[in-house]
Amino acid sequence: MDKQSTDVVIVGAGASGLAFAWRLASLQPEISIKVIERGDFVDQRNAPSLNNDWEIALLRRFHGNPNIRRGDADYPVEDSDTPIKPSFFNAVGGSTIRWGAHFPRFRPSDFSVKSQDGVARDWPISYQDLENYMDINDEKMGVSGLAGDPGNPCRAERPHPPLGLCEGSSKLARAANRLGWHWWPADAAIISTDRPGGGRQACNNCGPCGMGCPRHARASADIAYLEDVLALGVNVETRSVVSHIQISGGKAHSIDIIDKNGIKKNIVCRELILAGNALSTNVLLQSSEGWNNSKLGKGLMLHPTAIVTGIFAEELHSYTGPFATSLVSQEFYETHPERDFVRGFQLQALRSQGPLSTALGGYGKSVSWGRGHAKIFEQSFAKSMSLTVTCEDLPEDINRIEINSEKRDRFDMPIAKMSYRLSENTKKMIGFGVDRASDWLAKAGAHKINVTKLSEQAGFHLMGTASMGEAGDGCVTGDDGRVHGLENVTIIDASVFVTASPVNPTSTLQALALRAADLMHHRLAQC
Amino acid sequence: MSDNLNRCILDQLIPGDENGWPAAGQLDLSESFVLLLERLSDHGLIHLNTVTDNLPTDFCLLSNLEQTQHLTAVEKDYPEAFQMLIKAAYSAYYTDVRVRLILERKTGYEARPPQPLGYDLPVFDETLLDPVRERGPIWRRVP
Numbered sequence: 001m002d003k004q005s006t007d008v009v010i011v012g013a014g015a016s017g018l019a020f021a022w023r024l025a026s027l028q029p030e031i032s033i034k035v036i037e038r039g040d041f042v043d044q045r046n047a048p049s050l051n052n053d054w055e056i057a058l059l060r061r062f063h064g065n066p067n068i069r070r071g072d073a074d075y076p077v078e079d080s081d082t083p084i085k086p087s088f089f090n091a092v093g094g095s096t097i098r099w100g101a102h103f104p105r106f107r108p109s110d111f112s113v114k115s116q117d118g119v120a121r122d123w124p125i126s127y128q129d130l131e132n133y134m135d136i137n138d139e140k141m142g143v144s145g146l147a148g149d150p151g152n153p154c155r156a157e158r159p160h161p162p163l164g165l166c167e168g169s170s171k172l173a174r175a176a177n178r179l180g181w182h183w184w185p186a187d188a189a190i191i192s193t194d195r196p197g198g199g200r201q202a203c204n205n206c207g208p209c210g211m212g213c214p215r216h217a218r219a220s221a222d223i224a225y226l227e228d229v230l231a232l233g234v235n236v237e238t239r240s241v242v243s244h245i246q247i248s249g250g251k252a253h254s255i256d257i258i259d260k261n262g263i264k265k266n267i268v269c270r271e272l273i274l275a276g277n278a279l280s281t282n283v284l285l286q287s288s289e290g291w292n293n294s295k296l297g298k299g300l301m302l303h304p305t306a307i308v309t310g311i312f313a314e315e316l317h318s319y320t321g322p323f324a325t326s327l328v329s330q331e332f333y334e335t336h337p338e339r340d341f342v343r344g345f346q347l348q349a350l351r352s353q354g355p356l357s358t359a360l361g362g363y364g365k366s367v368s369w370g371r372g373h374a375k376i377f378e379q380s381f382a383k384s385m386s387l388t389v390t391c392e393d394l395p396e397d398i399n400r401i402e403i404n405s406e407k408r409d410r411f412d413m414p415i416a417k418m419s420y421r422l423s424e425n426t427k428k429m430i431g432f433g434v435d436r437a438s439d440w441l442a443k444a445g446a447h448k449i450n451v452t453k454l455s456e457q458a459g460f461h462l463m464g465t466a467s468m469g470e471a472g473d474g475c476v477t478g479d480d481g482r483v484h485g486l487e488n489v490t491i492i493d494a495s496v497f498v499t500a501s502p503v504n505p506t507s508t509l510q511a512l513a514l515r516a517a518d519l520m521h522h523r524l525a526q527c
Numbered sequence: 528m529s530d531n532l533n534r535c536i537l538d539q540l541i542p543g544d545e546n547g548w549p550a551a552g553q554l555d556l557s558e559s560f561v562l563l564l565e566r567l568s569d570h571g572l573i574h575l576n577t578v579t580d581n582l583p584t585d586f587c588l589l590s591n592l593e594q595t596q597h598l599t600a601v602e603k604d605y606p607e608a609f610q611m612l613i614k615a616a617y618s619a620y621y622t623d624v625r626v627r628l629i630l631e632r633k634t635g636y637e638a639r640p641p642q643p644l645g646y647d648l649p650v651f652d653e654t655l656l657d658p659v660r661e662r663g664p665i666w667r668r669v670p
Contacts, residue, residue, distance in 0.1 A: 049642040053622040059614065060567050070569065109667040116669065126669075146653070150664045164648030170655070177658045182665055185651055204645025214642050315634065320646040334667045354641075355630055356621040360614065369540040369613060370595055374548035382634055 001256075002265040006034045006235075008520075009255060009269040011242050011284070013037035014094020015506050016492040016513035017275030018225035019137065023517035025232035028524060034235045034267065036242055036257055039073035039091035042222065047212035054208060055356035062098050062211040064088065065457055073239065075409045075416075077279060079459075082420035084302050087460040088277050092238060093222035095277070095460065096506065098210045100324025101189040101218045102348065103143055105134055106508045107152060109334060110501040113394075117335045117342045120394050123498040124468050124479035125515075127153070133511035141219040141510070142195060144203075144325075145187035151330035160192045163203060168318035168385040169326035169349050175444035181331040186348070188325035189219035189506070199227075205321045207351065218322070241411045245272065245489075247290030252489050258411055271488050271520065275513070278462040278495040279416040282401040285466075287414050291486055295474045297402055299395035299464040301500040304422055305455045306389040306430050307350070307363040308437035310446025311380050318352040318385055326351060332436060333502060341428040343392040346502045347437055350386040362386070364452040387440060388455075389433030391426055392502040395464050422454070430454065461505050466495035480519040481512065492516050532579055533557040535587040539594050540616045547629055554626070556619040563615040571615065574608035581605065 008024065010017045013035045025033055048057035064087030066074040073090035088095045108127035113120045135156050145158035162185035165173060176183040190203045190213075203217035216223045230236065239260035246254045246266075254268040274281045282297050329347040336344070353362045358381045360366045367376045393399075398421065403414040422430075430453060438449050469475030471484040477496050483489040492513040494505050501508075537560060538552035551560075564571030581601045586594060602609040620626055627638035 047642065050640055052624065052627070052640050053618075054640050056563070056566070056618050056622060059618065107666055108669045112669050116667070146651070146656075148660070150659060150662060150666070152666050162651040164651050165655075166648060173655050177655070180658070180662075182659060182662070184656070184659065204642075205648045206641035206645040208641055317635075317646075319636065321648050330665070354621075355627070355636070356618055359617045359621050366613065366617075369616075370598075371542055373541055374544040374546065378546075378633065381630070382636060 002263060003268070004265060005268040007031040007269065008033045008271045008273065009267055010035045010273040010275050011255070012094065012275035012280070012493065013092045013221070013236055014275065015096050015221045016509050017094070017273070018221040018229055019140070019510045020273060020275060020492050020513040020517045021229045021234050022225045022232070023514045024521060025229065025234050027517070027521040029232060031524065034237060036240050037092050037236060037238050038241045039089070040238050041092045042097050042212060044212035044216065044220070044223065045214050047214045049206055049208050049211055050214055054211065055354045057211050058208070058357065064098060064460060066090070075413065078404055078407070078415050078417035082418045082459070083422065083454060083456065084304060084420060084459045085457050086279065086418060086462065087457055088279070088462070092226065092236065093220040096220035097212060097222070099220070099460070099506070100209050101322065102324050102504045103141070103187045103189040103507050104328070104346070104503040105152065105155070105187070106501040106503060107333065110499060113343070113499045119342050120499050121467075121469060121473070124470070130508065130511040130515060133514040134507055136514060137507065137510045141189045141224045142191040142200065143187055143189055144192040146185050149184045151182050151184060151333065158187065163188055163190060163192050163322060163325060164205070165326055166316065166318055166320045166351060168312070168316040168351060169321070171316070171444040172349055172385060172440065173327060175440055176329055179440065179443055181329050181440070183327050183329045186325040186328050188322060190322055190325060191217050191219070203322060207319050207321065207323055208354070209322050209324065241413070242284060243411055243413060245284055245288040247288050247486065250291070250485055251487050271490065271524075274489065274491045275493050277493050278401055278465045279418070281491055281493055281495050282465055283403055283413060283416050286403045287405070293476050293485065296476050297465050298397040298400045299467055300399040300401055300418065300420060301393040301395055301463040301497065302420065302459050303461045303500065303502070304391045304393060304426050304430060305458040306434050306437070307386050307452045307455050308389065308434055308441060309362065309364055309384050309386040309450045310441030310444065311448040311450070312383045312385070312446055314383065316352070316383055316385065319354060319382055321351055323351045323353065324348070329440070332433065339432060341425045341432070343394065343429070344502055345389050345391045345429055345433045347433070347440065348388045348390060350388060352382055352384045352386070355381060363455070364450045385441065385444070387437040389430060389437055390502050391429045391433065393426060393500045394423065395467065395499065396423060401465050418459070461494065461500070463494040463497040463500045463505060466491050467498045468496045469498065481516045490516055490520065530557045531587055532582070533560055535594065536578070536598070536612070537616055539591070539598055540613065541620050547633070549625070551616060551620045554620070554623055556623065559619040560615050563618045564611065567614055567618065568611055571611060574611040577605050577608035578612055
């Protein structure tokens with residue numbers, strides 16, 4: 001087996017891995033950093049949205065579910081015991097390659113759920129601990145939006161002005177005003193104005209962000225960070241799979257990898273950073289001998305999501321604009337004493353889709369085949385707007401990630417198994433949220449409303465299973481992501497989240513990664 | 528499986544109508560239908576065989592009503608296989624340039640990919656937010 005040595009190994013070149021690599025390499029250029037990524041580079045300049053059959057790419061090559069996509073870099077996930085299927089992407093850039101780039105921040109209250117509502121646990125850090133890192137990350141990613149949102153604390157001006165509203169989202173905005181509800185233009189990791197230097201052009205409202213952006217308007221971790229990471233001398237090794245962590249004496253000494261040519265290598269490292277996702281991190285840690293924590297894998301949180309679609313009589317051209325980033329309402333974000341559930345949800349507007357996706361159901365049921373197909377299609381195409389009801393999940397031990405050592409993938413790695421069920425709290429929240437989304441769409445003028453009570457392919461935010469906190473409280477990691485009992489292993493993916501908030505996690509995730517890099521820099525500087 | 532049978536199935540799945548939408552079979556989409564079945568799933572052709580094996584050999588000679596009844600029964604008994612056929616049929620149809628030109632004529636949705644031209648949107652109108660701002664902060668402060 002080939003032997004190599006490096007100071008820091010980062011497993012995963014996604015949202016957190018590349019942000020961490022950039023920050024640490026900037027602060028400490030003298031150390032050697034290697035990023036191991038099982039996927040490849042993605043040429044977004046030639047994204048499928050340039051082709052007539054672009055929608056077909058979403059059905060397979062750019063599908064979120066690895067069990068459907070089955071690409072060269074993918075690993076299977078046993079998902080028969082969860083109504084919400086896993087959704088992620090393996091490539092340099094990670095899941096940000098195929099995301100909608102909605103980029104909200106957690107609220108301060110999300111970090112102290114136990115203190116306020118008596119459920120779950122408080123985070124060991126606060127919003128204020130992350131705020132500066134969120135600002136740095138917003139600048140790197142390129143965020144459009146508008147400061148002054150009454151739904152959130154004061155924050156710095158967004159680097160780019162908000163994206164425009166289409167006819168459909170304008171209707172929703174006016175309807176929210178008539179209802180007296182909060183709404184605000186969505187924070188988006190999509191630039192609305194050209195960036196100096198010519199590398200990234202402003203969004204031209206094409207719509208399907210989830211398959212890469214040929215203008216590099218929509219950020220992904222590779223677009224935002226990779227060039228700087230490489231310029232700082234970080235080595236990014238693609239199409240290479242970490243198969244084992246060699247642990248003894250409370251320390252990870254090295255990792256075994258299988259590189260793109262199938263050659264096995266052993267890499268000795270001073271620090272090991274796990275930056276994949278909750279599934280891959282759990283597979284690695286649970287299958288490595290020499291360390292264990294009974295809490296690892298437990299407390300998986302997702303964002304259970306209902307999608308409510310309103311069909312309007314008139315043409316809305318609602319395919320115009322980034323599909324997921326027009327506006328949101330945080331009217332029902334927090335616990336309310338008159339509701340029969342704790343915590344809350346965000347309502348996020350989704351624009352309509354292209355003709356094929358519309359026929360296949362868009363965010364709901366497909367247009368029926370047979371007589372009447374064309375009429376139903378015409379009634380819905382470009383005439384709909386949808387709202388997600390994105391619910392805050394609470395950590396429960398029963399929701400978990402385990403490994404099935406009896407089943408192995410082609411790299412002889414055990415298969416990850418997701419076990420998940422909706423809590424009663426979530427079911428009540430979804431019911432209430434669907435009613436509010438329906439109210440909103442009806443107020444906007446929708447004459448027909450279709451409800452998908454639980455979106456199946458919505459396991460894109462895999463949070464928890466190695467949450468932060470004190471070792472004595474049964475937590476897996478400290479407030480810097482350091483694994484308790486493993487002195488040189490740090491987790492910077494969303495496994496470390498203590499609670500889930502009802503909003504997308506990437507801004508918080510990357511801020512945590514930048515903070516973890518700063519803390520590691522201080523530690524390494526003292527050695 | 529035969530091209531003819533595939534054409535009959537496609538005609539039933541997407542029969543078109545009197546308002547200018549052509550039936551899928553009339554567009555000679557059988558070949559792209561089969562290619563898409565292979566492209567969309569490792570088991571695409573197996574799914575097609577599952578459906579065709581459970582249709583009568585004289586399927587194409589039956590009345591529209593009888594064909595629909597047979598397909599409805601197969602859909603009920605073999606939902607996964609049938610759903611894959613739907614996916615491939617719709618994919619072939621709604622990415623076909625002739626269909627896209629009809630769509631353009633009817634709705635204004637241009638028969639071109641989203642990029643590189645994209646679409647125009649007006650600049651965000653901040654006055655829409657006046658009522659939201661007037662209400663003041665709604666976020667929950669923590670000690």
